Amino acid sequence: MIPFERALPYDIMMKDVYVPSCPFCGEDNVLLPMRPGDLTLIRGGKKRLLVFPCCRNRVTVLDADQDYLLTDTNLRKG
Secondary structure, rough: OHHHHHOOOOOOOOOEEEEEEEOOOOOOOOOOOOOHHHHHHHHHOEEEEEEOOOOOOOEEEEEOOEEEEEEOOOOOOO
């Protein structure tokens, strides 16, 4: 079962990866410092440190599917 408290929804628009809002500071439509090709590597088992550009908080991305990034940190209350 997917632990949704550690999942972060994302969107790809014009080869950029966005999250609807930052789970730490609440900033809307945050452009992530990763490309869609990075998601392929993450799906293949490679971990990726993700630093949010809005507030400099960081999480490690463990896995990804078509809609969510799975992180090592609880991002919302379960």
